[in-house]
Amino acid sequence: MEHVIKHTEFQDIYEIRLSGSGGQGLIFVGTVLAEAIGIYDGKNVTQTQSYGPEARGGASRSDIVVSRSEIYYPKTTKLDLLLALTQEACDQYCLALKEDGILIIDSSLVTQLPLREVLGFPFTQIAKEKLKTPIVANIIALGTIGALTKIVSKKALIEAVKKRAPKGTEELNLKALELGFGLPRKRRNRRSREKK
Amino acid sequence: MEEKVKEKKEILLQGNVACAQGALAAGLNFFAGYPITPSTEIAEYLAKNLPKYGGKFIQMEDEIASISAVIGASLAGAKAMTATSGPGFSLMQENIGYAYIAEVPCVIVDVQRGGPSTGLPTKVSQSDTMQARWGTHGDYHSITLAVSSVKECFELIIRAFNLSEKYRTPVILLMDEVIGHMREKVTLPQPEEIKVFNRWKPTVPPEWYQHFEINPHFISPMASFGEGYRFNVTGLTHDPLGFPTAKAQEIKDKLDKLRNKIEHNINDIVQVKEEFMEDATSAIFAYGSAARSARQAIRIARQKRIKVGLIQPTTVWPFPDVYMEHMSDKLELILVVELNQGQLVNEVLRTNCGRARIRRLNRYDGELITPDEIFKRLREVR
Numbered sequence: 297m298e299h300v301i302k303h304t305e306f307q308d309i310y311e312i313r314l315s316g317s318g319g320q321g322l323i324f325v326g327t328v329l330a331e332a333i334g335i336y337d338g339k340n341v342t343q344t345q346s347y348g349p350e351a352r353g354g355a356s357r358s359d360i361v362v363s364r365s366e367i368y369y370p371k372t373t374k375l376d377l378l379l380a381l382t383q384e385a386c387d388q389y390c391l392a393l394k395e396d397g398i399l400i401i402d403s404s405l406v407t408q409l410p411l412r413e414v415l416g417f418p419f420t421q422i423a424k425e426k427l428k429t430p431i432v433a434n435i436i437a438l439g440t441i442g443a444l445t446k447i448v449s450k451k452a453l454i455e456a457v458k459k460r461a462p463k464g465t466e467e468l469n470l471k472a473l474e475l476g477f478g479l480p481r482k483r484r485n486r487r488s489r490e491k492k
Numbered sequence: 493m494e495e496k497v498k499e500k501k502e503i504l505l506q507g508n509v510a511c512a513q514g515a516l517a518a519g520l521n522f523f524a525g526y527p528i529t530p531s532t533e534i535a536e537y538l539a540k541n542l543p544k545y546g547g548k549f550i551q552m553e554d555e556i557a558s559i560s561a562v563i564g565a566s567l568a569g570a571k572a573m574t575a576t577s578g579p580g581f582s583l584m585q586e587n588i589g590y591a592y593i594a595e596v597p598c599v600i601v602d603v604q605r606g607g608p609s610t611g612l613p614t615k616v617s618q619s620d621t622m623q624a625r626w627g628t629h630g631d632y633h634s635i636t637l638a639v640s641s642v643k644e645c646f647e648l649i650i651r652a653f654n655l656s657e658k659y660r661t662p663v664i665l666l667m668d669e670v671i672g673h674m675r676e677k678v679t680l681p682q683p684e685e686i687k688v689f690n691r692w693k694p695t696v697p698p699e700w701y702q703h704f705e706i707n708p709h710f711i712s713p714m715a716s717f718g719e720g721y722r723f724n725v726t727g728l729t730h731d732p733l734g735f736p737t738a739k740a741q742e743i744k745d746k747l748d749k750l751r752n753k754i755e756h757n758i759n760d761i762v763q764v765k766e767e768f769m770e771d772a773t774s775a776i777f778a779y780g781s782a783a784r785s786a787r788q789a790i791r792i793a794r795q796k797r798i799k800v801g802l803i804q805p806t807t808v809w810p811f812p813d814v815y816m817e818h819m820s821d822k823l824e825l826i827l828v829v830e831l832n833q834g835q836l837v838n839e840v841l842r843t844n845c846g847r848a849r850i851r852r853l854n855r856y857d858g859e860l861i862t863p864d865e866i867f868k869r870l871r872e873v874r
Binding site: 327330331334335342344345346347348367368369371373 | 529864
């Protein structure tokens with residue numbers, strides 16, 4: 297008996313990297329996203345993290361691999377989606393993206409853009425202005441990811457945020473998520489207005 | 493009642509947390525430790541949850557004190573464990589030796605990071621493999637298990653406790669940063685599916701009891717302090733009553749006992765996972781997180797009709813000698829993949845005795861080896 301593996305059996309992989317600096321809550325957001333995709337949307341998922349020995353600051357990232365079949369290698373090789381919340385993260389990881397990969401940046405922190413299509417939203421600025429705290433910028437970005445891709449459903453994200461958010465912050469985080477969901481739509485509306 | 497008839501549920505779980513939950517399922521009731529990256533989540537989870545199960549959690553001043561507390565608790569009848577990483581594992585070595593000679597069941601989890609010394613706290617490595625076997629001095633036989641997935645964290649920590657209770661010996665569970673910090677979707681077994689083994693208790697009256705009795709099984713029943721049985725515990729080589737001895741025969745008997753209780757039960761202790769080995773002419777030998785990359789690499793190779801299989805020892809020590817000798821006859825090539833400069837490859841070479849071609853692939857820059865690297869190397873050496 298010879299074991300032959302078909303291409304489709306293991307290579308329908310979608311790779312996501314959430315990157316920035318320590319303290320921006322990227323590993324937390326990674327966990328929420330993995331929970332949403334894995335448990336509430338029912339796909340296979342692994343989440344790994346990479347950070348420096350510092351307690352605050354330093355590069356930090358969370359890698360998520362999504363697949364319909366079992367996932368063996370839990371790290372990423374070529375990214376389908378990159379979220380960069382700092383200039384450093386954007387510079388360092390934008391080359392790891394696939395040619396048709398999606399790059400989402402925090403335009404209030406990343407000012408020098410790479411030579412490719414970029415989707416910029418001022419997550420930190422919006423968090424400060426609308427929710428009076430910069431700490432939920434990560435959840436706003438998560439909502440935007442949910443709105444821009446088909447990798448995770450809105451319902452799953454809401455359930456995951458409810459489950460994983462620290463006690464007492466559920467409402468704030470859900471508000472942030474909703475805000476993030478609305479961002480791409482607003483942008484589209486603005487664009488279409490400009491065209492007219 | 494309704495609570496009990498729960499359906500099997502998929503959950504997203506981190507390796508370290510799975511390890512802690514497995515320990516609770518195995519009946520853990522004492523944890524002493526000192527937090528260290530990347531093992532901290534084990535202590536964190538147990539600090540919160542062990543007291544709910546009626547157990548004791550204590551954060552000690554360092555790792556030397558931690559392993560000492562664990563040994564003491566076990567002698568008093570507790571199922572005890574500690575969790576650490578390389579630097580802490582080094583500090584524990586002296587007292588792990590004490591646990592070997594005093595035959596104290598306990599579990600030591602080492603979530604490996606880069607070394608030597610403080611090394612790379614947040615990066616992956618498998619460089620403690622040999623330390624798990626030869627870390628402390630003297631003649632002894634280590635039982636060491638290695639995990640490669642979140643589910644295995646849960647399963648193998650239970651197995652570690654069972655082996656340690658069964659054979660009255662410390663058991664080391666090797667994890668690594670990737671597995672410890674990784675979150676994965678798992679379905680955990682229900683409590684009734686889990687087999688838990690508890691240490692043999694003496695059946696003789698207290699005046700006949702020998703704490704280190706030499707019997708045909710080489711495993712002495714173990715009373716706990718406070719149960720009415722008198723016994724002495726020492727790190728000095730001792731007679732069956734536990735008192736230091738200088739008699740040649742008693743010394744030899746003691747050391748033979750330490751060896752034989754492992755060697756005579758090797759089939760119960762050693763476990764190897766295989767994949768695609770039925771028709772394989774070559775194999776990748778990998779354990780821990782490297783085995784994950786190997787599984788993917790094998791699928792890439794199989795797609796190209798290369799007949800390669802996976803040998804993944806979940807018991808690293810004692811080394812699966814008999815199994816590997818058999819494989820050396822059967823296979824043309826064995827590629828040993830490790831996240832260190834080459835540790836278990838020497839054991840593969842020893843059991844191989846020049847029969848199959850042994851090639852190695854090592855990565856030790858703090859990153860997990862990629863499936864493509866393994867596949868490339870496999871094509872190169874075929």
